[in-house]
Amino acid sequence: MASLDDLKKRISxxxxxxxxxxxxxxxxxxxxxxxxENAEKGRxxxxxxxxxxxxxxxxxxxxxxxxxxxxxxxxxxxxLCVVMTSDRGLCGGFNTNIIKKAKLYFQKIxxxxxxxxxxxxxxxxYDQLKRLYGDNIIERISFKDSKxxxxxxxxxxxxxVIEKFDKKEFDVCAIFYNQFKNVITxxxxxxxxxxxxxxxxxxxxxxxxxxxxxxEDEILSNLLPKNISTQIxxxxxxxxxxxxxxxxxxxxxxxxxxxxxxxxxxxxxNRSRQAAxxxxxxxxxxxxxxx
Amino acid sequence: MSEEYSLEIVNPEKSxxxxxxxTEVVVPAFEGEIGILxxxxxxxxxxxxxxxxxxxxxxxxxxxxxxxxxEFKDNNLSILTSLILNLKDIDKEKISEIxxxxxEELNKSDINDQEKYLLDQKLEVLKSIN
Numbered sequence: 353m354a355s356l357d358d359l360k361k362r363i364s365x366x367x368x369x370x371x372x373x374x375x376x377x378x379x380x381x382x383x384x385x386x387x388x389e390n391a392e393k394g395r396x397x398x399x400x401x402x403x404x405x406x407x408x409x410x411x412x413x414x415x416x417x418x419x420x421x422x423x424x425x426x427x428x429x430x431x432l433c434v435v436m437t438s439d440r441g442l443c444g445g446f447n448t449n450i451i452k453k454a455k456l457y458f459q460k461i462x463x464x465x466x467x468x469x470x471x472x473x474x475x476x477x478y479d480q481l482k483r484l485y486g487d488n489i490i491e492r493i494s495f496k497d498s499k500x501x502x503x504x505x506x507x508x509x510x511x512x513v514i515e516k517f518d519k520k521e522f523d524v525c526a527i528f529y530n531q532f533k534n535v536i537t538x539x540x541x542x543x544x545x546x547x548x549x550x551x552x553x554x555x556x557x558x559x560x561x562x563x564x565x566x567x568e569d570e571i572l573s574n575l576l577p578k579n580i581s582t583q584i585x586x587x588x589x590x591x592x593x594x595x596x597x598x599x600x601x602x603x604x605x606x607x608x609x610x611x612x613x614x615x616x617x618x619x620x621x622n623r624s625r626q627a628a629x630x631x632x633x634x635x636x637x638x639x640x641x642x643x
Numbered sequence: 644m645s646e647e648y649s650l651e652i653v654n655p656e657k658s659x660x661x662x663x664x665x666t667e668v669v670v671p672a673f674e675g676e677i678g679i680l681x682x683x684x685x686x687x688x689x690x691x692x693x694x695x696x697x698x699x700x701x702x703x704x705x706x707x708x709x710x711x712x713x714e715f716k717d718n719n720l721s722i723l724t725s726l727i728l729n730l731k732d733i734d735k736e737k738i739s740e741i742x743x744x745x746x747e748e749l750n751k752s753d754i755n756d757q758e759k760y761l762l763d764q765k766l767e768v769l770k771s772i773n
Contacts, residue, residue: 585655
């Protein structure tokens with residue numbers, strides 16, 4: 353059995369761990385609020401962007417001449433996956449969930465005999481993927497230095513993707529991120545951004561006739577690259593809210609577990625202290641009796 | 644009948660400005676400035692670097708934009724832009740910063756004519772502000 357001293361040490365060590373997890377939880381909670389606000393504020397932009405693109409693509413009559421970013425290259429051979437994860441750990445299943453989702457997709461692609469290319473955003477994703485898919489990773493990006501999620505970072509990623517598309521390095525591009533639902537639930541998402549899936553082209557009864565300046569296809573070809581950055585930015589915002597949410601609940605659990613452990617150890621400590629006292633008493637009494 | 648319509652300016656971070664009492668907005672569209680009054684036909688256009696002027700009941704305001712898309716429909720004008728600055732409380736340093744990066748871009752050899760044109764525009768506007 354552990355000596356009293358050992359138990360004491362363990363109790364104090366668990367207590368200091370608990371202090372850390374508690375502090376991390378508080379920090380995550382504060383950051384979460386801000387991240388959530390940012391995610392909500394960012395929605396109008398991407399929604400409006402989507403709307404305009406939907407309107408534009410509905411207006412395009414000549415599918416064959418549509419910009420490649422919208423219609424695709426016509427092939428389906430090389431897939432580019434942008435896996436977005438966090439730069440820091442200790443956030444529960446946040447990164448693992450994204451990676452799990454991505455790996456399923458990777459396996460599917462490879463089984464079909466297609467080529468897979470990966471861009472990782474965030475260091476944790478790279479760490480988890482390099483062992484299995486190290487050869488497929490063509491680029492790794494990290495925004496460890498930027499404090500907040502900002503559009504220019506997203507734009508950088510977007511530009512890399514478009515540059516590679518223009519060089520015909522891939523046919524299909526998908527991004528992976530966690531969608532923030534609430535503090536406990538984050539849903540890993542797979543979203544195809546090239547070619548753009550104009551989700552359920554609703555037949556608008558009030559078909560709007562827009563005037564375009566300059567021409568429709570020129571607007572589209574300028575807008576689509578922007579849309580990619582916007583989608584990536586949206587994913588980054590969702591991701592950062594999810595990360596904080598995930599970290600908060602993970603740290604909450606850790607704090608609770610530490611508390612339970614301290615209780616258990618304290619009971620054990622008290623018992624063995626009692627046992628030691630009793631033992632000493634018995635020794636004294638039996639010593640006195642034998643006289 | 645009132646001559647006012649509503650305007651919303653959004654950038655990726657947030658909804659930047661929202662007004663219900665604008666009477667005219669002048670935007671630096673790609674093929675020249677457009678002034679938009681009430682009951683304008685539905686239009687989608689995109690912007691080059693320049694100044695947006697907003698006339699409303701409460702006065703006149705000017706903003707610098709880097710780029711953007713506008714959509715006007717049913718007397719709602721939406722402007723989407725990645726960078727927007729209010730000319731009233733503009734930060735000189737920020738302007739020079741943008742100016743500098745634009746100049747650097749311009750000196751790169753691998754830019755096409757359109758990019759060059761946009762950058763020239765940008766510099767011109769920035770110089771006029773400063």
